[in-house]
Amino acid sequence: xxxxxxxxxxxxxxxxxxxxxxxxxxxxxxxxxxxxxxxxxxxxxxxxxxxxxxxxxxxxxxxxxxxxxxxxxxxxxxxxxxxxxxxxxxxxxxxxxxxxxxxxxxxxxxxxxxxxxxxxxxxxxxxxxxxxxxxxxxxxxxxxxxxxxxxxxxxxxxxxxxxxxxxxxxxxxxxxxx
Numbered sequence: 001x002x003x004x005x006x007x008x009x010x011x012x013x014x015x016x017x018x019x020x021x022x023x024x025x026x027x028x029x030x031x032x033x034x035x036x037x038x039x040x041x042x043x044x045x046x047x048x049x050x051x052x053x054x055x056x057x058x059x060x061x062x063x064x065x066x067x068x069x070x071x072x073x074x075x076x077x078x079x080x081x082x083x084x085x086x087x088x089x090x091x092x093x094x095x096x097x098x099x100x101x102x103x104x105x106x107x108x109x110x111x112x113x114x115x116x117x118x119x120x121x122x123x124x125x126x127x128x129x130x131x132x133x134x135x136x137x138x139x140x141x142x143x144x145x146x147x148x149x150x151x152x153x154x155x156x157x158x159x160x161x162x163x164x165x166x167x168x169x170x171x172x173x174x175x176x177x178x
Contacts, residue, residue: 020044041171052152059148063141064111070145072104073113073138076130083130086119090128113137 017025020043024036053067060070075093076083085093091101105128108114113134119125130138153161 018044020047045168052149055148055152056145059144060141062144063137065108065113065137065141068104069108069113070138070141072101072108073130073134074142076114076128077135077138077142083135084127087116087126087128108134 020040023043024040027034027036027039056070057067060066065073071094072090075090076085079085087098087101087105090096090105091098094101096104105114105116109116112131114131115129116126117129119127156164
């Protein structure tokens with residue numbers, strides 16, 4: 001039956017209700033036979049992602065980049081020395097179309113954060129390489145972004161953060177497999 005608050009509501013957690021609780025309570029009143037636990041979980045995941053995405057965007061703007069540009073620079077940085085990938089490798093990693101990738105690469109190249117050069121092993125290919133300035137910007141933005149995330153995560157005890165990460169890993173795997 002529609003035990004909406006079971007295991008998900010503020011009474012169980014000893015906390016004040018939030019907007020998601022209000023929404024699930026409204027559905028419980030209109031459709032009491034429905035179990036809205038999934039709505040409570042995914043509604044909060046979505047809202048957290050949106051709020052934190054906006055906060056990360058604001059933080060990255062301090063370094064002259066947005067989340068999309070951070071993703072490109074971060075992917076090159078994580079690739080290890082010489083911090084070079086093909087546009088196709090970048091597109092696949094970031095799940096972007098080649099057109100979307102080209103726009104980001106153009107902007108980052110104009111800013112001096114990366115360079116494109118011919119691929120020495122493929123006459124038709126290009127290589128994208130992080131510049132020293134690009135590495136500096138992404139490293140600074142990474143540290144600042146992690147601070148924003150840590151501040152938000154401070155609402156949980158360290159062991160709760162680890163548990164949440166493990167639960168979300170399982171949930172992501174189950175959701176992606178659908």
